Amino acid sequence: MRYLATLGGQEHEIEIEELAADSFAIRFGENRFEADLRRVGPGSFSVIINNRSFDFDVARDGEETVVASRIGSTRLTVADPARRTARAAGKRREVSGRVEIKSALPGRIVNVLVAPGDEVKAEQGIIIVEAMKMENEVKAPKAGKVVEVKVVAGQAVEKGQLMIVIE
Amino acid sequence: MFKRILIANRGEIAVRIIRACRELGIESIAVYSDADRAALHVREADHAYPVGPAPAAQSYLNTAKILEAAKSSRADAVHPGYGFFSERAAFARSVQRAGLTWIGPPPDAIERMGDKVEARKLMSSAGVPVVPGSPGTLETEAEVAAFAKTIGFPIMVKAAAGGGGKGLRFVENAKDLASAVRTVASEARSSFGDGRLYVEKFLKQPRHIEVQLLADAHGNIVHVFERECSIQRRHQKVVEESPSPFITAKMRAEMGKVAVRAAKAVNYVSAGTIEFLVDAQHNFYFLEMNTRIQVEHPVTELVTGVDLVRAQIEIAAGAKLPFKQKDLTQRGWAIECRIYAEDPAAGFAPAPGKIETLRFPDGPGVRNDAGVYAGAEVPVFYDPMISKLAVWGADREQAVDRMRRALGDFVISGDLRTNLDFHRWLMTNPRFLKGDFDTYFIDREYHPNENGAAPHGAELAAIFLAAIAAQKNANHSNGAGTQPAAAPNASAWRMIGRLDTLRR
Structure with a gap:
């Protein structure tokens, strides 16, 4: 089976071949390794390659896969080539002149500085959110017209919650 | 000794206090908000009382509800932990008026140390060095600007009622002053209900080093040495250690003596902490007093063997300190990561x-x-604390x-x-290992988005294999609607094989 992994902005073409039960050959670039893989928990894997022992806990975070070891965690995306093409096409469709301002953090709206219909300049302060025990001014990422205001002062917002739409 | 203690807190500190209660044979009473019904402190406690909706203002800061829980549970004392009600003199007084023991300092001491400007004045007159700054509170931006001119930039603008890293801004130069004054005043009003400000001179390469104190109600007071807390982000500590790698034995003794003097000035009782800023020339200045147990108390416990939470409970019950200053020593080294x-x-x-x-x-x-x-x-x-390691x-x-x-x-x-x-x-x-850091270390040294040594070779191969196997397992369980059991030693590959069959 072939896969495409993206890690630190770099793409790797990977080929995995089953050699025997629990035993694999992994090829990428110039590299070829033989590995023994055991699943030791719901998201836990033990891998032995050339007698080096690796112990990973693997979790999903949106599109990304997070592989945690004792040294640190590595974030990557994995797809087989067919599915990757479909996703890339989907991404392109999202791009338009509409900008959605979402809360970067869970917090509380202190003040909304704009109303629907207002023209805003790029970098203009549009909303003040209290998070991390501090008040943070959210600025307009581009010039445009405010078409929607989805929050009011005093309201709690979750991470990723839509606050304002600018076109 | 108390029979039942109500813990007006949540999270790890509530669990810590429950453990101390259990060791002393005291029943523990948890309170919880709607969001915390299944929280660890509720599971660990002997009794548990709901106190309101998730937002803290309606639950963990709801005086009436918490006192009601104390009454229904027939608690004889209240431990506030840190944060929430721990430094609110009004709540401490309400607890005492309800006939319960407040496990903490006298409300009067909380109040006098809580007003940072009053505390600075008090410390100055007690002969404790304070960071150079405005003698009183400043009301308007113009007042702040005028005072800043006299001591020179950079400065710190702080809320008079602030503390714990809330309500303060570093101001590099005059042009940033207006917005800093506005945001600090606004934060101060919304967080503390008090918009008054004061200004401190910014010390270069400051270190944050604090001294733990224990005082009983019989006039005995000791310091339990220092904690180094300079590794901070957003003016809040993330790593603490004891001893501090920066100070000498002579300085340690001097800081301990000054800290004891500071606490005596407010007739302090219970566990408390004097925070100092230490400059590159080893001068130290009073920053504030925390009139409660600190998050980072475990490092002191590890190097001294003193159980600070147990001591708080025993002191509140009227016990005398079981040791004198000369009985206390720092043994080895302790570090805490939040x-x-x-x-x-x-x-x-x-x-x-x-x-x-x-x-x-x-x-x-x-x-x-x-x-x-x-x-x-x-x-x-x-x-969002998970644990203190x-x-x-x-x-x-x-x-x-x-x-x-x-x-x-x-x-x-x-x-x-x-x-x-x-x-x-x-x-x-390498810098941290050498002990070479100040409170701006993280801002200066830590660049998480610059990729360090990326995995390669066998490690990278192992990562790819585990990531692909995990993804296939997840797809399999979603697709087929059956959750694979966490079977130890299960073949990851058989799982993948089955998935491939399903897809074809």
């Missing part, structure tokens, strides 16, 4: 969520104070080695991010 649900790559922004996998480190010299368990939610409403070693080098090892053993995954990788980075940073 493990938070936050994203170091996004400016340490909170990133709470549900914990799926959780394995805590153990083994020699490791202590872990946690408020969560696997399957628990780190709620968005409160401080602390280690003890014979010296600083061994303590750092142990911390590095323990951080490697710490496994957490789920719908949240953690600062574990930050701590792992820190424990290998």
Whole structure:
């Protein structure tokens, strides 16, 4: 089976071949390794390659896969080539002149500085959110017209919650 | 001694206090908000009382509800932990008026130390050095600007009622002053209901070093040595250690003496902490007093053997301190890493969520104070702390080695991010290892988005294989609608094989 992994902005073409039960050959670039893989928990894997022992806990975070070891965690995306093409096409469709301002953090709206219909300049302060025990001014990422205001002062917002739409 | 203690708090500190109660044979009473019904402190306590909706203002800061719970549970004392009600004199008085014992300092001492401007005046007159700054509070931007001119930029603008890293801004030069004054005043009004400000001169390369105190109600007071707390982000500590690698024995004794003098000036009783700023020339200045147990108390416990929470309870029950200053020593070295649900790559922004996998480190010299368990939610409403990982070693080098090892053993995954990788980075940073840092160390040295040594070779191959196997397993369980059991030693590959068959 072939896969495409993206890690630190770099793409790797990977080929995995089953050699025997629990035993694999992994090829990428110039590299070829033989590995023994055991699943030791719901998201836990033990891998032995050339007698080096690796112990990973693997979790999903949106599109990304997070592989945690004792040294640190590595974030990557994995797809087989067919599915990757479909996703890339989907991404392109999202791009338009509409900008959605979402809360970067869970917090509380202190003040909304704009109303629907207002023209805003790029970098203009549009909303003040209290998070991390501090008040943070959210600025307009581009010039445009405010078409929607989805929050009011005093309201709690979750991470990723839509606050304002600018076109 | 008390029969029942109500703990007006949540998370790891509530669990810590419950443990002390259990060791003393005292029944523990938890309170919980709607978001915390299944929280660890509720599960660990002997009794549990709901006190309102998730937002703290309606639950953990709801005086009427908490006093009602204390009454229904027939508690005879209240322990506030840290945060929430711990430094609110009015609440302490309400507890006392209800005929209960307040496990903390006299409300009057809380009040006098809580007003940072009054505290500065008081300390000056008690002969305690304070950071140069405005003699009183300043009301308007013009007043702040005028005073700033007399001491010169850079300065810190602070809320008179602030503390704990809230309500303060660093101001580099005159042009940033207006917005800093506005935001600090606004934060101060919304967080403390008091918009008054004061100004301090900014000390270059400041270190934050604090002295732990214990005082009983019979006039005995000792210091329990220092904690080095200079590793901070957003003016809040993330790593603490004891001793401090920066100070000499002579300075330690001097700081201890001054801290005792400061506490005596407010007739202090219970555990408390004097925070000092120390400049590059080893001058130290009073910053503020924390009139409560501190988050980082475990490092002091590890090097001195004193159980500070137990001591708080015994002191509140009227006991005399069981030791004198000369009986106390610092043995070895302790370090604590605060493990938070936050994203170091996004400016340490909170990133709470549900914990799926959780394995805590153990083994020699490791202590872990946690408020969560696997399957628990780190709620968005409160401080996103997961646990405090602390280690003890014979010296600083061994303590750092142990911390590095323990951080490697710490496994957490789920719908949240953690600062574990930050701590792992820190424990290998040459400057940190040398003890060469100040409170701006993280801002200057830590660049999480610059990729360090990327995995390669066999390690990279192993990562790819595990990631692909995990993804296939997840797809399989979703697609077929059956959750594969966590069978130890299950063949990851058979799972993948089955999936491929299904797809074809």
